[in-house]
Amino acid sequence: MEDFHFTTRALSHPEILRRIITQLTNPSLARAARVARSWFAPATDALWQYGSLAHLQRVKPDKRRQQYASKMTDLAVENKHRSWDYTIARKLKFEKITSASFIDYLADQDRLCKSCQPFKSSPVNEVTIMDSIVHDAFFECIAELWPNISKIYIGTLFPSEITQQAFLDFVKSRPSLESLDVQEGEDDLQGQDLFPHCATRAELTALRLPFDISTEVVQKTIAQEGNLFPSLKSLFITMPSDAFSLLLGPFRNLTDLEVEVTDVTTAILSDISSITALERLVVILPCNYDLPKKEILSLRSLTKMRDLYLNRDGLDGDVMEAEDLEQLDFIDADFEELVSHFPGLCSLTFLCECTLTARALLSLADHCPRLGSVTLPSDVDLYGLGLDTRKKVLFPELWSLRLESLYTSQYTGEVVGTDFEHLSKRIGEHFPKLTDMAIKDTERGFADLASSFAPSVKSHRRRVREKVASDLELTEVKGPWIGSVCEMEDDEAYGFDTEEEDPSEDDEYYRYGAEDIDYEEDDESDDSVSITGPVSSTMPGGDVQLGGNERTQRSVHGQRDDFISQLRSRENDILKLAATKCGQPTAEFFQSEVCGDYYTRGSYNATFFIRLANGQKCVLRIPLRPCLAYCPHRKLECEIATMQHLSNCTTIPVPKVMAYRIEKADDPLSTFAILEHIDGKRLSPAELDNTPSENRLELYKSLADVYIQLRRQEFPSIGKLTRGVDGVCVGEKTASIMMNMMQLEGLDPIHIQNSYHDESGLLKSANIYTKMLLSIGYSAFLKSPNAVMVDMGLENLHHHFLFSKYVETWIEPGLDEGPFVLIHGDLHLSNMVVDDDLRLVGVLDWEWSRVVPVQYFSPPLWLSNRNEVQLAYPISWECYCVTEFAKFLRVVKSREEDMYQNNLLHDEWTRKMTDRAGPLVANALENWTDVDWFIFQRLFHQDPSLKKTALEAFAADDPLRTQLAEMKEHDCRIYEKDLELLVESDKNGQNSLSATIPQTLAWRAYLQNIPISAGALGATIAASAVAVAIWSRWQPSPSR
Incomplete structure (x- = not known):
């Protein structure tokens, strides 16, 4: 173990803390103690005894931070630690620190440098400063305490707080600088001073300078220093083209290059093509640059290329008007000539305007068999793929295909004639592993495409785990994200630690795809598409969706x-x-x-x-x-x-x-x-997306008031409210939309629910409630006729097994006896009435309200217009956390302090969002059809190769698992045949709406010439026996 994280509750109970850390196999391996929101002296002693370097990320307010730092340094001076080798941390982070008083305290060299001499023996070699206000004395302090730092990561240099000389002196004082990464700079003069120094560092292997480096500075550096960048392998830099040409010699050994040119010469791509060792290339050229294809084709000399990104500035954002661009004379033959030289290419992004057809994709298929990700410009004619008969599978490894436009001309606005059903079928055939298909500028006719895309994709059973959102504008998200939600001192902080820029709202991208996806138009908005899969839900149009049955x-x-x-x-x-x-x-x-x-x-x-x-x-x-x-x-x-x-x-x-x-x-x-009757309007998701930020803030304020007050409605047990002698009390068992659907389907969750309540009909344990939901979900999986897809039964069963194990890590034993709080149960836009200023004037439909454990009190997950299935994908979840939820959380904090002078809900939600995506776990527990999606997205999406090994081990542990999976697939086949019978009865003019499961069994009994009762019994007895056997070996509960 290298890191351990203690929550507020643990710090409030030092004895618990001591017991935890003393159980570590080798306590000296614990590198960092991440301290939560409160400071407790006995806990500090315990941390110091077994920990090493305090991470002050969430200790607040400043007085507490100072108390903690003071206590730690006092212990260091007194040498109370059991070993002098207590500083073994290698990474040092200063994140989201915006209080000048705390920085001043850290920068007090007379205190820290004298009292923390033992820190000098630490092997810390990496420092990260993200969104923190720092000044000259701060860098002097860091240089004194940690002299061995060789990797420096700076989020933003603030010229108002840091003098150029102070930071430059800090960089120069590093004896062996290996990496300098400055994500954002506001003063190009800083870059002009840093560049000459970095150019001569013999140890420097990675450099990122987001400043405009002038040609004069480059010429002067070459004249004075001679041998530049002797060890550099990775570079991000912005400079004129002629300055870049001057540095070609030192750049010959680069393997990773990101370059943005500020002016244009026709030789820029030819210069880059001479760096033959390049494996990754990102080139962003000015928007008004008319690219000659000769220079583009010169890139074919980069035969080691694995990742290629070529773009003109502005094309990866909003689509530009025709008069702003000149189309590049770059056709299929040119494209084929280029890609034929990159047999090892794994990722291609080509966003310069050009004229390509399906032949471009066919060329890629022939020459780049290892391609996993492709992004191409507009007007790539996918429909032409149907004309190719040479081979059925074009891209055996392709998982991501992004097109700026599918069938809408960016210049003329004309819609190309299409056969959507034919297209969807071809996509499934040619791209068997496709899990990410992103299309930009598809407003015209997308509903038609969606309606015919679904049936064909179902037949191919692609393992795709996110649905199309109504807004399909796509740009690439920069990431990845790390860390957890932090306490912030100002309203400008994002609320998340990031290794790169926190994405803005427009930086999010959607992944969509296709297994068992049904498309239905949203009745609330004429120009949006609302899509549901096997997830049970209530559609805006008012239909009850019964788990896909x-x-x-x-x-x-x-x-x-x-x-x-x-x-x-x-x-x-x-x-x-x-x-x-x-x-x-x-x-x-x-x-x-x-x-x-x-x-x-x-x-x-x-x-x-x-x-x-x-x-x-x-x-x-x-x-x-x-x-x-x-x-x-x-x-x-x-x-x-x-x-x-x-x-x-x-x-x-x-x-x-x-x-x-x-x-x-x-x-x-x-x-x-x-x-x-409440006068007002209801917002559609599309209207919310187009709402100005100031109006959205009004909505967030009134919505925050609702959640803040609901959180404080605590009760002694779990259930639904009824009227009692002394007011309301919990008098009924919980009921939810999902449980209602399950009961209608005959899955009988109420029977299981009753078995988990005591003799008086009460439930007062959060852990038992969670165990009950796991049992209900697994029972529904066993009983549902369409719980799995054909050929995926074992995988679906495995996901339920993994989910039960995942839930074990999510449960909080300390919250077993409460608090139990009131929730709305269906608080979405369709149940909210707002005025013209978007202030909430009515919250409707409280029929599914109930009292639940506080772990199930989740924030509004619809703020970013994604459903729970889409949010299960880790990057989508992080996008939600750092954008709309971060904004909403700041509003919650402000309103909560005004209303109650504390941060109860804010602190709980801050912890939940970092604790293994807590709200998504709660959602999957209450909606069993989301379990499969949640596990796949969280555990296997980034590395699907793990799935095969895990499935083989899962099946080998118990042969009955394979038998049960086969029976569930058999149920699915029968279910599909039953549906065909119903559809056929529709065609023959029969009233299929009255068709029920007993009628289907009667039909089956007629075919088999057996009594109806025997047909029903024979259809279930075998599966029941195996289910009981499996259940006796593995029950999905937190205790086993």
């Missing part, structure tokens, strides 16, 4: 439509009922501005907009009984109890309950609620 879904939707028809036939009774209950003589319907009608249907309620005789507007909501697996009157009772409690105890804008009826009767009008 279309058979059950057809039946439920048919019964729902009949129920609604009955309601619509009694609209006069509804008006009389509303008037009577509200004490008015008459009532009438009015047209809602949101839905454009006086009636609308959600997933679980029918809604009528009514105006009473006194002019007051209200909303009458009637539960859609066919869509509910729970008693509608009990569900409504819990919802009303929750809303009344929130109205009395919080300022959350909950609609006022004007009247209601809760009766146990068959009449649809025996259970309903009349709520006040």
